[in-house]
Amino acid sequence: MARLNDxxxxxxxxxxxxxxxxxxxxxxxxxxxxxxxxxxxxxxDTDLNQKLTRLxxxxxxxxTANQEAADRITGATPxxxxxIEASDVIPEMQDERLxxxxxxxxxxxxxxxxxxxxxxxxxxxxxxxxxPESAEAxxxxxxxxxxxAHHYRAVGPMAGVISPSMPxxxxxxxxxxxxxxxxxxxxxxKVLRFGAYSExxxxxxxxxxxxxxxxxxxxxxxxxxxxxxLIVAKALQMGDETHNRNVAATSLIARTLLPALVxxxxxxxxxxxxxxxxxxxDHFFLNFSMAxxxxxxxxxxxxxxxxxxxxxxxxxxxxxxxxxGLDDLWLTCPAPEVEGLYFPxxxxxxxxxxxxxxxxxxxxxxxxxxxAAAPAITEFVGGTPAEALTYTREMYEITIxxxxxxxxxxxxxxxxxTGIDCLQVLDTGIYPVINTGIAHKEPGVGQVGAxxxxxxxxxxxxxxxxxxxxxxx
Amino acid sequence: MARLNDxxxxxxxxxxxxxxxxxxxxxxxxxxxxxxxxxxxxxxDTDLNQKLTRLxxxxxxxxTANQEAADRITGATPxxxxxIEASDVIPEMQDERLxxxxxxxxxxxxxxxxxxxxxxxxxxxxxxxxxPESAEAxxxxxxxxxxxAHHYRAVGPMAGVISPSMPxxxxxxxxxxxxxxxxxxxxxxKVLRFGAYSExxxxxxxxxxxxxxxxxxxxxxxxxxxxxxLIVAKALQMGDETHNRNVAATSLIARTLLPALVxxxxxxxxxxxxxxxxxxxDHFFLNFSMAxxxxxxxxxxxxxxxxxxxxxxxxxxxxxxxxxGLDDLWLTCPAPEVEGLYFPxxxxxxxxxxxxxxxxxxxxxxxxxxxAAAPAITEFVGGTPAEALTYTREMYEITIxxxxxxxxxxxxxxxxxTGIDCLQVLDTGIYPVINTGIAHKEPGVGQVGAxxxxxxxxxxxxxxxxxxxxxxx
Numbered sequence: 001m002a003r004l005n006d007x008x009x010x011x012x013x014x015x016x017x018x019x020x021x022x023x024x025x026x027x028x029x030x031x032x033x034x035x036x037x038x039x040x041x042x043x044x045d046t047d048l049n050q051k052l053t054r055l056x057x058x059x060x061x062x063x064t065a066n067q068e069a070a071d072r073i074t075g076a077t078p079x080x081x082x083x084i085e086a087s088d089v090i091p092e093m094q095d096e097r098l099x100x101x102x103x104x105x106x107x108x109x110x111x112x113x114x115x116x117x118x119x120x121x122x123x124x125x126x127x128x129x130x131x132p133e134s135a136e137a138x139x140x141x142x143x144x145x146x147x148x149a150h151h152y153r154a155v156g157p158m159a160g161v162i163s164p165s166m167p168x169x170x171x172x173x174x175x176x177x178x179x180x181x182x183x184x185x186x187x188x189x190k191v192l193r194f195g196a197y198s199e200x201x202x203x204x205x206x207x208x209x210x211x212x213x214x215x216x217x218x219x220x221x222x223x224x225x226x227x228x229x230l231i232v233a234k235a236l237q238m239g240d241e242t243h244n245r246n247v248a249a250t251s252l253i254a255r256t257l258l259p260a261l262v263x264x265x266x267x268x269x270x271x272x273x274x275x276x277x278x279x280x281x282d283h284f285f286l287n288f289s290m291a292x293x294x295x296x297x298x299x300x301x302x303x304x305x306x307x308x309x310x311x312x313x314x315x316x317x318x319x320x321x322x323x324x325g326l327d328d329l330w331l332t333c334p335a336p337e338v339e340g341l342y343f344p345x346x347x348x349x350x351x352x353x354x355x356x357x358x359x360x361x362x363x364x365x366x367x368x369x370x371x372a373a374a375p376a377i378t379e380f381v382g383g384t385p386a387e388a389l390t391y392t393r394e395m396y397e398i399t400i401x402x403x404x405x406x407x408x409x410x411x412x413x414x415x416x417x418t419g420i421d422c423l424q425v426l427d428t429g430i431y432p433v434i435n436t437g438i439a440h441k442e443p444g445v446g447q448v449g450a451x452x453x454x455x456x457x458x459x460x461x462x463x464x465x466x467x468x469x470x471x472x473x
Numbered sequence: 474m475a476r477l478n479d480x481x482x483x484x485x486x487x488x489x490x491x492x493x494x495x496x497x498x499x500x501x502x503x504x505x506x507x508x509x510x511x512x513x514x515x516x517x518d519t520d521l522n523q524k525l526t527r528l529x530x531x532x533x534x535x536x537t538a539n540q541e542a543a544d545r546i547t548g549a550t551p552x553x554x555x556x557i558e559a560s561d562v563i564p565e566m567q568d569e570r571l572x573x574x575x576x577x578x579x580x581x582x583x584x585x586x587x588x589x590x591x592x593x594x595x596x597x598x599x600x601x602x603x604x605p606e607s608a609e610a611x612x613x614x615x616x617x618x619x620x621x622a623h624h625y626r627a628v629g630p631m632a633g634v635i636s637p638s639m640p641x642x643x644x645x646x647x648x649x650x651x652x653x654x655x656x657x658x659x660x661x662x663k664v665l666r667f668g669a670y671s672e673x674x675x676x677x678x679x680x681x682x683x684x685x686x687x688x689x690x691x692x693x694x695x696x697x698x699x700x701x702x703l704i705v706a707k708a709l710q711m712g713d714e715t716h717n718r719n720v721a722a723t724s725l726i727a728r729t730l731l732p733a734l735v736x737x738x739x740x741x742x743x744x745x746x747x748x749x750x751x752x753x754x755d756h757f758f759l760n761f762s763m764a765x766x767x768x769x770x771x772x773x774x775x776x777x778x779x780x781x782x783x784x785x786x787x788x789x790x791x792x793x794x795x796x797x798g799l800d801d802l803w804l805t806c807p808a809p810e811v812e813g814l815y816f817p818x819x820x821x822x823x824x825x826x827x828x829x830x831x832x833x834x835x836x837x838x839x840x841x842x843x844x845a846a847a848p849a850i851t852e853f854v855g856g857t858p859a860e861a862l863t864y865t866r867e868m869y870e871i872t873i874x875x876x877x878x879x880x881x882x883x884x885x886x887x888x889x890x891t892g893i894d895c896l897q898v899l900d901t902g903i904y905p906v907i908n909t910g911i912a913h914k915e916p917g918v919g920q921v922g923a924x925x926x927x928x929x930x931x932x933x934x935x936x937x938x939x940x941x942x943x944x945x946x
Contacts, residue, residue: 014503029503030487030503030504030505031503031504032503032505234720237712237849238711238712238713238720238721238849239710239711239712239721239882240711247707247711248711248712248721248724250728251721251724251725251727251728252724254724254727254728254731255723255724255727255728255751255752256752258727258731258734258748258751258752259745259748259749259752261731261735261748262734262735262741262744262745262747262748263741263744263745268735268736271735271736272732272735272736274735275731275732275734275735276732278728278731279728279729279731279732375882375883376710376711376882378882379886384885385882385883385885385886386885409712409848409849409851409858410848410858410883412857412858412859413852413858
């Protein structure tokens with residue numbers, strides 16, 4: 001009775017799942033209720049459901065494996081140590097015309113507009129072709145090889161195209177002994193990652209290779225590396241979720257670089273250009289956040305019996321996920337649309353489906369999962385500050401751990417929801433929430449907005465099927 | 474009836490003032506209620522109450538004057554333009570041994586430990602004395618003049634001692650055509666502003682004058698000034714309240730300075746020392762926040778009939794306020810204790826009463842008034858993130874305006890509560906909430922903690938009396 005009576009004397013906070021009318025009644029009566037959109041997982045057929053039920057006898061085994069996977073994500077110690085040319089860490093790039101791209105595998109024919117635009121830009125940048133038309137012919141005739149960046153421990157935002165001579169940031173995860181890479185951020189406006197390939201885009205890429213990369217390399221070497229975990233942790237106290245909002249993390253990393261930067265042996269002119277780039281580009285940290293997330297997620301990959309998601313990525317055509325116990329297998333389905341806010345002059349009509357590797361942030365509990373840290377981001381992606389809290393609260397339902405290194409002040413310093421269990425996703429019908437930029441569907445245009453989307457159900461159904469196939473006796 | 478029915482269909486948010494049992498019943502029933510502690514203003518005697526009631530016939534006049542005062546606060550355009558020696562902008566400092574200090578006027582006899590310690594340190598720094606004993610004798614014998622920094626358009630945190638050769642940051646408020654000044658922040662640890670005056674303190678002050686100030690001056694001149702309003706506005710979206718938490722604002726101003734800093738014509742060694750100072754000192758922006766606040770508050774001073782508070786300041790012994798319609802008059806009472814969290818090894822026993830000019834932040838709606846922006850600060854000053862929101866909500870009850878330039882994401886982007894009406898303070902019994910550092914009561918020790926306090930009732934009673942005296946026919 002005592003416990004029951006507590007219900008009448010303590011403040012009640014109701015989480016309503018499913019039928020919204022219960023939630024409405026509660027709030028109309030002045031009560032506090034969070035509504036979670038849910039419907040029975042219609043995509044999961046009876047046959048699969050039965051197989052999943054039979055897997056329940058291995059619950060302990062799955063749970064232990066999942067704990068290990070989540071612990072490796074939260075235990076990662078991402079340190080930015082170097083800036084290096086892609087072909088130096090990816091030897092395959094020395095021998096053939098190989099371009100890495102975001103998301104699961106895709107060929108030229110299936111590529112969306114912005115993905116194609118970025119390929120053309122990269123071919124021009126590498127001087128494989130002298131104009132867009134011949135670059136396009138080259139790609140169409142199979143003279144350029146394509147592979148997901150994920151296959152080479154790398155990640156890239158939006159189109160995510162990485163070519164052999166592009167500089168990559170190197171992130172070491174000494175806790176697990178692995179490395180991860182990302183390219184450097186170009187800033188906003190007309191940029192390769194949104195499929196733009198005009199002269200100004202190529203000039204900026206050239207400056208990034210010849211001026212920015214060497215100066216950053218000298219600075220980070222002087223500092224003996226920069227602890228990215230510390231910067232993400234601080235940035236979450238400062239309104240970033242380190243996917244779509246990186247202004248705090250960028251300011252913090254710029255300030256950390258400052259003493260080494262003024263020391264670099266370079267001309268004042270070059271130092272000023274790098275300083276100006278760091279000053280104006282609020283998304284500079286995104287690629288570091290992604291490489292740090294990739295280093296953490298890779299550490300959690302390949303654990304038998306684990307149903308924890310180790311990658312979510314989109315190539316602009318398909319959305320793909322990877323699951324720890326399924327090793328390198330991609331589970332794919334069509335990429336979803338993004339609901340969001342559009343820049344002046346653009347509408348949903350102009351939008352490409354969801355694109356980019358930046359969902360590696362969500363994979364490790366940042367981005368949409370940490371939206372409670374970033375109420376101000378709702379001015380950029382839509383929604384209200386209250387909804388930002390709701391997204392994070394929902395994500396607790398599909399993750400197995402809270403990351404005590406990454407805490408959320410507005411939720412009383414709870415840790416970020418970490419370790420997405422794909423079975424819990426199917427069980428609850430709550431799909432991973434993703435903060436993202438929106439690319440124009442035509443190549444060469446660029447970003448047209450930003451918004452929120454969900455990882456699609458079909459990927460998780462496929463993952464469950466594959467898991468059952470592999471692990472059922 | 475339609476409006477009344479709305480009550481039953483919309484979400485209710487109750488603000489309960491006074492008897493806490495109403496609040497308890499509401500929350501026990503699952504309702505949302507904010508409790509505001511209030512009791513009838515016992516310190517206001519019947520006589521004063523009657524006089525105040527008679528002033529009510531001038532309500533329109535008071536309201537118009539208050540609107541003007543609040544508009545001048547929110548309309549301020551603080552621009553950091555220069556770094557200059559104190560004696561260059563305060564000519565009185567060239568002719569006599571004049572030290573400025575925080576808070577209302579005070580003489581040597583009445584000064585608290587940290588205030589005295591800072592005076593000794595400043596006398597040693599200016600080489601008026603060669604050891605603390607002779608400096609003390611000098612101060613005791615009246616050979617040093619003292620004046621509030623506020624009397625010279627300046628503000629300083631904690632002891633707030635400004636001596637003739639110290640560098641001051643210059644903030645221009647072109648909207649009103651006035652200037653304000655603050656000294657530069659020394660960082661944490663053993664520092665003059667907490668009353669420490671050891672060799673390391675004096676060495677740092679010397680470095681600040683000879684290396685830091687000229688480099689900052691050259692950088693800010695190159696940039697043609699830095700817009701402090703923009704930085705405060707951004708920092709409020711990034712977890713700062715720009716009084717006790719300034720990590721975002723410091724990172725932003727450092728990043729803004731970056732392109733000019735790498736360009737400065739100075740030795741690498743000096744540039745590195747300045748860069749390192751900017752990198753480690755999370756409170757660097759505090760003094761800029763204060764100077765910007767002073768520039769805004771001074772613009773609102775001296776408006777006949779206005780009951781808006783234009784200064785709150787403490788000298789470690791007394792708390793003083795100024796009110797727009799009362800010009801330069803100080804209304805003072807004993808400085809309160811601070812409730813807070815103490816650094817390891819210290820307790821409330823060690824604490825000096827509240828000290829410093831930094832309450833100029835609260836005077837213009839920042840600091841404790843903007844605590845909803847900084848839920849993470851509760852880890853530093855005590856309390857919970859939910860209480861941070863409550864403090865700001867309470868402050869709406871005693872202010873006449875919301876500053877649309879300074880918005881609070883966690884409160885749905887409402888503006889900061891601005892324009893403290895001292896009559897509303899007395900009327901509601903809600904006293905301005907203040908975030909503050911805590912100094913050791915002995916000179917030479919330094920900071921021992923941080924916490925929250927309230928501006929004392931007695932100052933507001935005196936202000937009301939003075940207002941009645943001046944404005945009653």
